[in-house]
Amino acid sequence: MLASAEEIRPRLLYEGVAEAIRDSIFDHRLPPGSAIDELALSRHYGVSRTPVREAIKVLVRDGLLDLRMFSGCSVVTPGRTELVQVLDVLALVDGFVLQRLVDLPRARLRQLLDSWQALATATPPRAVWRGFCAAARASLASPVFAAASRNLEQQLRLAVGPGFAEIDRELSPASRLALGAALVAGDLSEVDRLARLHHGFFRNALLAALPVIPGEQPAILEDIPA
Numbered sequence: 479m480l481a482s483a484e485e486i487r488p489r490l491l492y493e494g495v496a497e498a499i500r501d502s503i504f505d506h507r508l509p510p511g512s513a514i515d516e517l518a519l520s521r522h523y524g525v526s527r528t529p530v531r532e533a534i535k536v537l538v539r540d541g542l543l544d545l546r547m548f549s550g551c552s553v554v555t556p557g558r559t560e561l562v563q564v565l566d567v568l569a570l571v572d573g574f575v576l577q578r579l580v581d582l583p584r585a586r587l588r589q590l591l592d593s594w595q596a597l598a599t600a601t602p603p604r605a606v607w608r609g610f611c612a613a614a615r616a617s618l619a620s621p622v623f624a625a626a627s628r629n630l631e632q633q634l635r636l637a638v639g640p641g642f643a644e645i646d647r648e649l650s651p652a653s654r655l656a657l658g659a660a661l662v663a664g665d666l667s668e669v670d671r672l673a674r675l676h677h678g679f680f681r682n683a684l685l686a687a688l689p690v691i692p693g694e695q696p697a698i699l700e701d702i703p704a
Contacts, residue, residue: 492532495523499533503542503553504632506639510555514543541629542636556637558688565684568630569677572611575623576673579614580664590617591658598648605643607680638687645687649679 499519502508514534520527534551537543545551556564579587594610597603608631615624635642648654653675660668 491525492529492536495519495525495529496533496536498523499537500540500542503537504635504639504642508553509639510553510636512553514551514553516551540632542632554633554636556633558685561634561637561688562685564630564633565677565681568627568634569674569681571623571627571630572614572677573670573673575611575614575618575620575627576661576669577666578618579661580666580669582617584662586617587661590614591661594654594658598651598654602644603647605646606648607676608643608646634684638684641687645683646680647683649676 499508499514508514516527516530516534520530523530534543534545538545538551542554543551544554579590582590590610590613593613594606597606597609611627615627638645653672657669657672657676660672
């Protein structure tokens, strides 16, 4: 069921509507390929069609909705090939961000690593690697990388749906501690190696969770570096 009108106030109306629709897309209450009915949404949220139109523009810009002349608007349906490309680009962005963490003040870096441990040891653990990467981006205060990674992750969440956080489990405590030690020591080559290992584990788990789309060749899962 879609979020209620009460759940989207008191933000700017179109922003609240956009966020509510986005949540419904990620939860697959509006799954990939779903037609977007502007009038039905305006009635559901108890607003005029104007904020709904503005919300649709936001979500089209974010790559979650596809708006085509004469065929209307629908939720984007990402293909496996596209998702493999998204994962490859995300690995490059995350790798660069993690390399920059070695320049953080030691206390800030340890705080970041503690937050990663908290994600990994939570019950149940959720979004362990992606949560750490998001915290790493935030620690660098880089809006460019934050926006790029967020848009890429949205495509993955769109494809996987509500199970996105649950498939992102820890590779192993030893590998997490090893990457933390490499960051503290400033060992960039080891940071790169271990980051690729963690990303490979996440990549394999995500691709394994995707349904095979008829007519498409299944993606080849990359080997995790030793």
